[in-house]
Amino acid sequence: MVRPVALTLNAGSSSLKFSLYDIAQGPAEPTLMAVGQVDSIGGKPKLKATLSPASPAITRELTASEASNHTSALATALGVLRTQYPEARACVVGHRVVHGGPHFSAPVVVTEAVMNEMRDLSPFAPIHQPHNLAGIEAAQAAFPEALQVACFDTAFHRAHPKVNDTFALPREYYDKGVRRYGFHGLSYEYITGELKTIAPLLHDGRVVVAHLGNGASMCAILGGRSVASTMGFTALDGLPMGTRCGQIDPGVIFYMVQQEGKTIDEVRDLFYYKSGLLGMSGISNDMRTLEAADVPEAHEAIDYFVFRIRRELGGLAAALGGLDALIFCGGIGENSRKIRRRICEGMSWIGLELDHDQNDVSARVISTEFSRARIMVIPTNEELVIARACKSLLARQHAQAAE
Template identity: 65%
Template sequence: MSHLLVLNAGSSSLKFGLFQSGPGDPQALVTGLVERIGGAARLVLTGPDGDRLAQTDLPARHAQDHHGALHAALAEVETRFPEAEITAVGHRVVHGGRDFADPMELTPDVIARLETLVPFAPLHQPHNLAGVQAAMAEFPQARQVACFDTAFHRSHPFVNDTFALPRAYYDKGVRRYGFHGLSYDYISGALAEMAPTLHKGRVVVAHLGNGASMCGMLAGRSLASTMGFSALDGLPMGTRSGQVDPGVLLYLMEQEGMDAAAISDLLYKKSGLLGLSGISHDMRTLEESDDPHARQAIDYFTFRIRRELGGLAAALDGLDAVVFTGGIGENSARIRHQVCSGMGWIGIELDEDANAQNASVISSDLGRVRVMVIPTNEELVIARAAARLAGG
């Protein structure tokens, strides 16, 4: 029986999974997460039934960057499943640009084209491609398959895909790509099974984690996204600024003397929840803090979610459901409460008891809009694509 390995590198985390291929959906044998890379990193290993198999604090040589985290993850998989025959490795690749709208087998030519997109996603694309190179070296006979976070949003109409710049820039690829597409793809499929009527309607999905965005779906397809040309736009994130007036960037260049590298470092690594609070990029740490700056960072985060929710509802010509997903969206009752409180005008009424229990439906019967919590599973989306291409 052949096996599939899935690698999903985020900005401060690495998710991985070993799947057994066969008829129907690939079956997870083990999944894992290395979180807080660059800090007090730890590896958590979970069995197929959700039971925690191991939790290990990583030594410094594996905690500092994604390369070390990947080494620790592969060692864990090989130790527990030494007989696994890995025939395909599926990779999350954040940016597919204009050309890659479907899963693609990775060849030297494809990899070279993806490397040209590093400036579009400098916080993620290098980690994604480093994982590809490491997997090719570790499993030279396996087929390497890329799944693109931007692909789900290629259905955007022109008005949600462009900027008001001279048209020549749009033709060169300066457009709103949107991200977190693998997560939205999974949520769309899950909704089709759980609530097919809602799936056919107008749904806003909030993927809230260290990276955060929102997507307006109509009949299961992306109509609008809060993220744009890069993974910087829209909501504030762990260390990323989210929406910012372009005039601020001009000011930083002209008055503060900052060059492109310094501005990039500021926007990607020193802003967001970390920059606002001065404490941490991790929502769990902020929620536990009594520092007023932590509260202000949380308040700004939820304010922007509420503002974008209204905008996406307008783009969809109404709203039938809101889905929370991602590490924060799935686990933080406080964030969901702050987002939904006072939103009765749009049809949202929260059931506080259900919200506190992280129930799958957290709206009350008084609200017209269904509010749900659905854990995402990007790894399964990647495994499905790898199985299709490997089987072909």
């Protein structure tokens, strides 16, 4: 018997993350079947996967031909999945797309017109968008009959008030799409949905979510809706990240170009790939490595990371008119008790009081019972958000076909 499933894809410049979900159980949530990723596409590729919730993870080196590009990487991943689930048929494929521009405010079925509009947005996200689209094209070739669904990282933020959506530039640039978009929207959507289930009163209140990982941002959420975000026109703005610089004076670009003779491509490469924790420390973009390194350069990189988060937290709380909850997610937010502790230290003025024992074990609630604002750790799940969208749009298509 054929088993209908949803395949989710998150295509990066040299990686392809994939998940397989069972979507056959009526109105029930999609059920995770398998998850994995192919790294170092075009170089020395490696496959990591967990092929069932009960099985151990597998890791194996790939030949260059098995992952020379996104198309061959997807074919390799599908070959592994088919050995475990020969009866599965991907009737819908969901894709994470970083930039949806000013118009895409919800997941959409991919058509040629949608593809063209997403291609037009590539200058807004030159590091991410072309690879996202390469993943879609590879999936279209592999599953020509499947529904392809695009889920946008910017969509969650499209209800921003204009003061949080604009720059102080001549008005025509706003009309051209030069705006503050915000990113990590799939993560924020998941956290907001979880909060509505486990703490509905907080969901209706004033919440700051800190998505802290190799990519990092923060979002102010009021009544379940994004009102401000640290990321802006691109995913380069805001907090310092693993290799990205975060907020920077645009005059630095003029200096590098005019005084050092760098090209725009060289500056872009520096800001995206050689800055952040890696650039400041000269050691690594991995917070675990920096926390274990007892050298001044590592300490300074961590100090700056924490300082910017605390500064943005104050600004986002001001945008909300107060704070009812601070929620940590992402690789660093979910796993680094030291970073959470340093962020919350001395923040009683904003209503935060950390329970150190609960923080040390990464409990769901890590604030004391006397803290005016709740502090929580909620693991994010962007893939499930994509799978939900896949199931919803597939059901809508079936309903329309039956009319």
